[in-house]
Amino acid sequence: MIPAAFDYTAPSTVEEAVGALAEAGEDAKVLGGGQSLLPVLRMRLAAPTTLIDLGKVAELRGVREDGGALVIGAMTTHYDVQRDPLVQQHAALLARATDTVADPQVRHRGTFGGSIAHADPAGDLLAPALAMDTEMVIAGQGGRRTVAAADFFVDYFTTALEPDELLVEVRVPKHTGWHAHYEKFNRVAQAWSIVAVAATVRVEGTSIAEARVGLTNMAATPVRAHAVENALVGAPATPEAIRAAAAHAAEGTSPTSDGNADADYRQHLARTLTGRAVTAAVSG
Amino acid sequence: MRISVTVDGTKYDDDVEPRTLLVHYLREQLGKTGTVVGCDTSNCGACTVHLDGHSVKSCSVLAVQADGCEVNTIEGLERDGQLHPMQQAFHDNHALQCGFCTPGMIMQSLDLLADNPNPNEHEVREGLEGNLCRCTGYQNIVRAVQDAAGKMSPGAGPEVERVANEVAGRHSARTPVSSGGE
Numbered sequence: 001m002i003p004a005a006f007d008y009t010a011p012s013t014v015e016e017a018v019g020a021l022a023e024a025g026e027d028a029k030v031l032g033g034g035q036s037l038l039p040v041l042r043m044r045l046a047a048p049t050t051l052i053d054l055g056k057v058a059e060l061r062g063v064r065e066d067g068g069a070l071v072i073g074a075m076t077t078h079y080d081v082q083r084d085p086l087v088q089q090h091a092a093l094l095a096r097a098t099d100t101v102a103d104p105q106v107r108h109r110g111t112f113g114g115s116i117a118h119a120d121p122a123g124d125l126l127a128p129a130l131a132m133d134t135e136m137v138i139a140g141q142g143g144r145r146t147v148a149a150a151d152f153f154v155d156y157f158t159t160a161l162e163p164d165e166l167l168v169e170v171r172v173p174k175h176t177g178w179h180a181h182y183e184k185f186n187r188v189a190q191a192w193s194i195v196a197v198a199a200t201v202r203v204e205g206t207s208i209a210e211a212r213v214g215l216t217n218m219a220a221t222p223v224r225a226h227a228v229e230n231a232l233v234g235a236p237a238t239p240e241a242i243r244a245a246a247a248h249a250a251e252g253t254s255p256t257s258d259g260n261a262d263a264d265y266r267q268h269l270a271r272t273l274t275g276r277a278v279t280a281a282v283s284g
Numbered sequence: 285m286r287i288s289v290t291v292d293g294t295k296y297d298d299d300v301e302p303r304t305l306l307v308h309y310l311r312e313q314l315g316k317t318g319t320v321v322g323c324d325t326s327n328c329g330a331c332t333v334h335l336d337g338h339s340v341k342s343c344s345v346l347a348v349q350a351d352g353c354e355v356n357t358i359e360g361l362e363r364d365g366q367l368h369p370m371q372q373a374f375h376d377n378h379a380l381q382c383g384f385c386t387p388g389m390i391m392q393s394l395d396l397l398a399d400n401p402n403p404n405e406h407e408v409r410e411g412l413e414g415n416l417c418r419c420t421g422y423q424n425i426v427r428a429v430q431d432a433a434g435k436m437s438p439g440a441g442p443e444v445e446r447v448a449n450e451v452a453g454r455h456s457a458r459t460p461v462s463s464g465g466e
Contacts, residue, residue, distance in 0.1 A: 001324050008285060008302030008348055031349075038344045039326050042305075051302065055349055079338070103414025104395065105329060108338040109345065189413045190327065 003041035010053040014060065014139050014168055017052055022141050022164045024050040030166060031055070032075060032114030035106045060113070060168060063087060070172045071137075074113020079104075081112050091172045093180035093200040093212075097128045100182055103190045116152075117167045119159045119221070122192035124184065126153060126222040127214030131198050134172045140165040153221035175212075178202050179284050183277035184216075185269055187260070193217050194260045195269040197225075197249070199277035201232065208232045208282065215270055218255045227251045228274055237282040239275075246275035287351040291316065292360030300347045306340075307331045309347035310357060318359040318387055322416075329415035332388035332395075333357045339395035341414070358387035361394075370394055373432035374425070381419035389415050393429045402433055 007024075011017040021028055029048035031037055040046050054060055060075035063084045070090055072081065081087055082098045101107055101115070101124050115125045116136065130149045138145050138161060147160045154160060161167060180200040184193050196216035202209045211232035213225040231245035250267035257263045288297050291314060300309055310316045310333070322330030324343055331342045334356040361368035367375065370390050380386045389412065396403060396411035403411060408426045417425060 002305070002308070003303040005301065005303055008346075010348070010351075031346075034346070034349070035326070035344055038305075038346070041303075042324065042343075053346075053349065103329070104411060105332055105339045105341045105392065105414045106326070106344075108335075109340050 001042040001044075003038070004044055004047040006041075006048055007050040008053065009050065010056045012056045012058070014057060014166065017054060017057055018139050018141055018164070018166055020050075020052045021166060024052065026163045028052055028163075030117070032117070033077060033110040034114075035102070035110035036114065036118045036120065054166075066171070068174050070174060072112055072170045072172060074117070074167045074169055075111050076113070078102075078107035078110050078112065078115075082107065090174040090176050091132065092178060093128045093132060093175065093182065093198055094125070094172065096180050097124050097182040097198055100124055100184050100196075106190075113167045113170065116170060117159060117161060119153055119157050120192075121156060121220055121222070122194075122217045124182065124193060124196060124216060127196065127198040127216040128182065128200075129170065129172075129214075130222040130224055131200065131212040131214030132172055132175060133212075134170050136160075136167055137169045137171060138165050139168045144168070146171070149222075150224070156220045175200055175202075178210075179281045181277045181280035181284060183273045183280065185273055195255075195266050195273060197270065197273040197277040199274065199281045201237075201278060201281050203237055203282055206237055208235050208237050208278075211278070213249070213274060213278070215249065215253070215274075218250070218253045218266060218270055223253055225249050225251075225270075225274060228278075232278065239279055242278045242282070243275045246271050246278060249274035285348055287348055289347075289350050289352075290354045292355070292357055302346065302348050304347040305343055306333070306335075306345040306347050306350050306355070307342035309350075310342060310355070316357055316359050319357045320384060320387060322384065322388070327416065328385065328388070329392060329412075330385050330388040332391040332415065334391060334395065337398070339392050356391075358390060361390070368394075369435045370397075370429075370432040373428040373435065377424045377428035377431055379420065379424040379428035380417075385415060385417040385419075389417065389425055393425075393432065396429065397433055397436065401437065403429070405430070 028050040031051045031053040060073040063072050078098050087095050134149045136147045136152045152160045178200045184196040193216045198214040201211045211229045213228045215223040227248035235241040249270040255263045255266040320330050322328035326344045333342045336353050408429045
């Protein structure tokens with residue numbers, strides 16, 4: 001399968017990339033790591049007139065500290081996020097979830113920002129991004145703006161990004177010392193999550209002091225399980241207490257039914273996997 | 285569009301259409317048919333090559349994205365007619381039947397060992413998650429990778445070490461991502 005023809009440009013700075021995007025118009029597509037876009041192009045589900053490849057924009061790669069946050073460049077690969085000492089120390093949930101993305105070859109090419117901007121509801125990095133209250137830094141011709149994760153994911157494959165805007169970095173508040181686990185349910189190796197749960201908790205003594213829980217593929221966008229979080233605060237870090245809190249996981253959700261799972265089964269999975277994720281997190 | 289790529293140690297300058305996939309460039313323009321097209325949907329990993337020292341599915345990379353990069357394929361592994369220890373281990377352990385997945389399996393196995401020189405069985409299976417084999421049931425593939433890991437370790441003998449080191453040298457660019465403030 002061969003993609004339809006397109007024009008190709010590889011800018012070397014964010015400024016050039018934003019300029020190229022404005023010039024190319026609405027039928028342009030931004031190429032990050034290409035691990036979602038290239039299959040779509042090969043199957044001719046999309047036929048953009050121009051591809052703007054960010055692969056040569058060095059400033060978009062890497063992880064740095066900025067006060068109470070980590071700043072992850074949009075073009076940082078999954079492989080580099082997984083292995084980054086800052087991510088491991090201050091954003092364990094993101095490291096755990098990234099470990100589960102696709103397979104090693106895809107993690108070498110695929111990028112954190114690309115996954116976020118693609119906004120596939122089954123993507124594994126959206127729920128952690130939401131649960132950790134990350135912020136998306138967006139560049140356009142008029143300058144930069146910041147959008148909270150809760151406002152960034154709008155619908156299936158749809159974000160707050162305007163056609164002439166670029167996701168340049170993601171600010172992740174430090175969760176230093178928090179335990180984390182990403183519990184993913186799928187049928188075969190490298191398959192998308194049917195449902196997955198991102199959980200990170202701060203434990204004090206034998207109790208849970210704070211908790212953040214995000215759900216993957218329970219709606220068109222990632223979902224925050226606030227009722228679970230509230231029920232976990234102050235609860236003892238025991239399997240029984242965690243199971244009781246996890247029973248709230250599907251509250252307010254209305255997932256789709258498809259060939260993989262009916263809606264009520266997805267809700268069952270959300271409760272069960274939340275229990276497993278939080279239990280694994282506190283014991284890790 | 286003009287690209288400059290080093291493939292298996294030889295530098296090539298070629299004109300390609302932007303939409304040309306790396307695997308098609310390797311096979312059709314360079315004649316390196318050792319790398320195969322399997323599923324064409326990024327699932328099977330048969331087309332795995334190394335791009336600047338990291339395994340990638342070459343059906344999911346554009347040739348233009350490889351401009352200025354170093355590509356290593358299954359065809360670049362043997363030295364002076366001697367199979368690479370990983371190739372030899374696949375042969376010795378009957379790790380193939382039809383052989384279609386083998387180029388990708390071998391390239392991904394080498395990538396795995398570059399990160400983890402002595403993987404246990406579970407780690408081998410995780411490391412080969414992106415490669416499908418429809419014949420063997422994987423058992424002998426896992427054996428082969430662990431066999432090769434043993435043979436590629438220091439002290440395995442001069443000839444094996446020489447070949448292994450040459451491949452390992454290509455991974456010398458592997459350093460953790462910069463965490464500096466710049």
